[in-house]
Amino acid sequence: MARLIPLYIFSLLLSQRVHALWPQPRSINTGPSALLLSPSFTITVAVPNAPPDLLAAVHRTRAQLNTDKLARLVPSRGADDLQALAGARVLPGLTLHLDGDGDEGHAPVMAIADEARAPLERRDERYSLDVPAEGSQAVLSARTTLGLFRGLNAFAQLWYFYDGGARPAPAPAEDRGGTAPAAVVDAPRSSAGSASGAGPWVYMLNAPVKVYDGPAYPYRGFMLDTARNYFPLSDIKRTLDAMSWVHLNTFHWHIVDSQSFPLVVPNYAELAQKGAYSADAVYTPRDVECIVSYAAERGIDVLVEIDTPGHTAAISNSHPEHVACAEASPWSTYANEPPAGQLRLASPATVNFTVGLLSAVAELFPSTLFSTGGDEINARCYADDAQTQSDLGGRSLDQALDAFTRATHGALKKLGKTPVVWEEMVLNHNLTLSNDTIAMVWISSADAAAVADKGFRFVHAASDAFYLDCGAGGWLGNFPTGNSWCDPFKTWQKAYVFDPLADLTAAQAKLVLGGQQLLWTEQSGPENLDPIVWPRAAASAEVFWTGTGRDVRSALPRLHELGFRFRRRGVRAIPLQPEWCALRPYACDLTA
């Protein structure tokens, strides 16, 4: 027979997307030209009094241009591009501008960290990026340093690397563009090669590039549970780095739970002392400050969760007086998973304790958001607890929960916090919550409309799309063949095709703040953190930044490039296909 022509050759011709950008910008226009990055490429920060975290971000971006070394994902790994590079111009530098300085009468330039922790509705992450094809200076503009930060991240993703080989023809002389009023210049320390002559080459193929970008949704998160199993700071910091590379902006830190209480809270140190897995497996106030700062400098707000009144068995180690059904048996009567234990929500002493505890935790986290949890409250635990029955004094459980929640949320609101709760607090208990409360829809994405009908803003965090732990089998003991409650595995595709507005009216749709993927860690630890999260969690990052798409076919080549880049940067993102497929976009698609 005649040798059949591979389908993917046609597919490549049909594809108009620019690879290597994740998330896809809201608006991007590209051209047909190759463009080389000058070995002396310089990032100029034309921002008066540029804050140190912006300068640090510029420095990291400049380093990534040298160290990413993402070879093109084609069989030649870029050798075929040398011809295109023959006539390519050389990009001498990128200039960063803050728009609107004049309008605001020289308002002081805010740090990325401060912009990142501003209330959701005040954050401005928009940027525009203009990379000309003819070798003049590229320009990145935004109204905030946070916007510039997002733009730097996108800029770093535009480039490929090819190691070696001479261009077939000499390049035109460099045009170094104008000299901007440089506040700071971040130039490479050593020249890795010459822009004319032989490589290595750092280049793009789609110049000119014009990007106007900004997020479709203000909340784009990732949740990590550090209570089922503990994660050292280095793992969290690496995760924050990875989050920032896909424009995620909220680290939802499910920091304590019934299994352990690793957070060292000032004036409540006994909770971690007796509730952490070990003296080393803790987060001290200094650790928290380190994480919060590290996150903020990378455009990420840290939303801490102290789940109440359920999921609190670990508090019983130091405060048995505040916990009903602590480690009661059989656990399945009293909780959704072992060990059982819930705060005695009807006890005035316990309400006071909880208010004090949450207030102390709130002081550690500068975010305007604070989650008090509220999921999976077990009624039988309270029914069998003599003290709670006495404390109720004729009130129903929901009435007591309402008082408990008014007390805790009231205290948090005095500290300037907006309460965040799991969906049951909105749907199940007939509570009076303040209007600004944010709900997280987790049980099912089908519950979003009901939450919206209650008038609350909400975050998509549904187990049927976004739970990264599902599909790894049941983790309970004595369970020979069982699978988990939320099987099957939630593929990146499943998250990627998620429609944030599905089955919502226009009025309901206005309440969608965004969404997040989540890692509950019954069967996870530092050992599998990277591979179970990445690149999957990049799926929702694009869904909630770009807001459209959901075409897994066109997304996969870009996701491969992101995975390769992550690995170059030290995050152990798994391959999603054999490398043979990664090098041949569409060649491993399902066929009809």
Added chain:
Amino acid sequence: MARLIPLYIFSLLLSQRVHALWPQPRSINTGPSALLLSPSFTITVAVPNAPPDLLAAVHRTRAQLNTDKLARLVPSRGADDLQALAGARVLPGLTLHLDGDGDEGHAPVMAIADEARAPLERRDERYSLDVPAEGSQAVLSARTTLGLFRGLNAFAQLWYFYDGGARPAPAPAEDRGGTAPAAVVDAPRSSAGSASGAGPWVYMLNAPVKVYDGPAYPYRGFMLDTARNYFPLSDIKRTLDAMSWVHLNTFHWHIVDSQSFPLVVPNYAELAQKGAYSADAVYTPRDVECIVSYAAERGIDVLVEIDTPGHTAAISNSHPEHVACAEASPWSTYANEPPAGQLRLASPATVNFTVGLLSAVAELFPSTLFSTGGDEINARCYADDAQTQSDLGGRSLDQALDAFTRATHGALKKLGKTPVVWEEMVLNHNLTLSNDTIAMVWISSADAAAVADKGFRFVHAASDAFYLDCGAGGWLGNFPTGNSWCDPFKTWQKAYVFDPLADLTAAQAKLVLGGQQLLWTEQSGPENLDPIVWPRAAASAEVFWTGTGRDVRSALPRLHELGFRFRRRGVRAIPLQPEWCALRPYACDLTA
């Protein structure tokens, strides 16, 4: 209500198992006494002319006793054991003996490496271990160095570590036992603490321990696919280490496939040159020698697989003349996964080429086993290939396959190899295979009886129990929500409850050589190798070593201990439960 008494306290009292041993020995008797490891603990090799790999294994074992530092998996992490240590004797050393030297008239002592590569039926992995409670020398005996190696591994697993605290009462004086005719003494370089006074303590709680052990099945393997995605040598070596810690004895190396050909074969170097993912992503003859030696010194035979005639598209890069339907489209017409491509089995030139290639590969691997694959042969590929239709010259495809297989297996048998094939070669093609051919049952464990009915010995490698890649979702592109063909995830429990003799007659049962878990790497790479394999692959290691059990409830605490030990030794085994559960055996069991 009264505080409920946790169920696990009763459960602990009921449990008679010794923790920390994996796989469970065939026969073990334990006592009630604590026993301390002397800080000057010494391993004496009372073996004349002990081979260097045995001495190296002794050295590694001695180091593990210092560095494992497995704290007891209870909430106190061992502090509660101090009382028991008060009266404990101190073990001064372990002596290794080879039994039966006299009987065999001073036959030279074989290296572990040589024993490990002996034919399956000649390997002797049995050992006995006697650890007295009263402080006299422990004794490890075997008829082979391979048996001693298994015993050393078991011995290293007996010990817990507690860091700090004084024993309530002074320990009795040490009894250093007799002085054996020491060929070599492996003593610690520095004393980590004193056996009397304050810790740290290395100890056991079940002395005396008497073990008579040996495998239920001679073949206990793990398969890694290094063709879909490439794995550096360091990953393979770490995997071999981990395998040796659970007495696995066969590394089935699925080294090449349609996606890539990383093996550099002498005289066939063009295959890797044009078929590897990159010039770095190869295994040179020196690399192979390194892996084969590293494995053998750890009691592991390397069974290489060159899958033929299917799964050979990568050969077409250098030898298009030998490959039908190479990268043909649509791939799903011509192969089970992309890219398509099969050796032109009816072509005399291709038969010659294949015989030469397999013979050259066989020279690189000293094992007596060699797999020629034989799975998933696609008839349409040959039907649409004009050359094959001509080459067949009236023969049926199965007749041509029979001739092809006679040629390749004949050549391998001349080199002393026993052919290994996937089950289709036995069940589907009406081939004449030599009686000693070994089949691997992969499509379904239900096929075992049919394979046995053909009279062939076989290895359990069933996708429904042992495929570690299943359950991670479909990996093909353009596949928005689909899951994989072999969902759901194969939990460790699923592998552990596997009965090697299920539905087999006594005659069929004699043909069971053992079994293995397998990692196909469409969605795996170095990033997730450890967490996707461990501790799951330890499940089959125990099934095929101990041969009984399958009680996941009693196994889980030991598997937790193995996981903690693996992590101490640098293998990223995932936690199977929240640490809270790992510290409380049976507390997280399903309740009725």
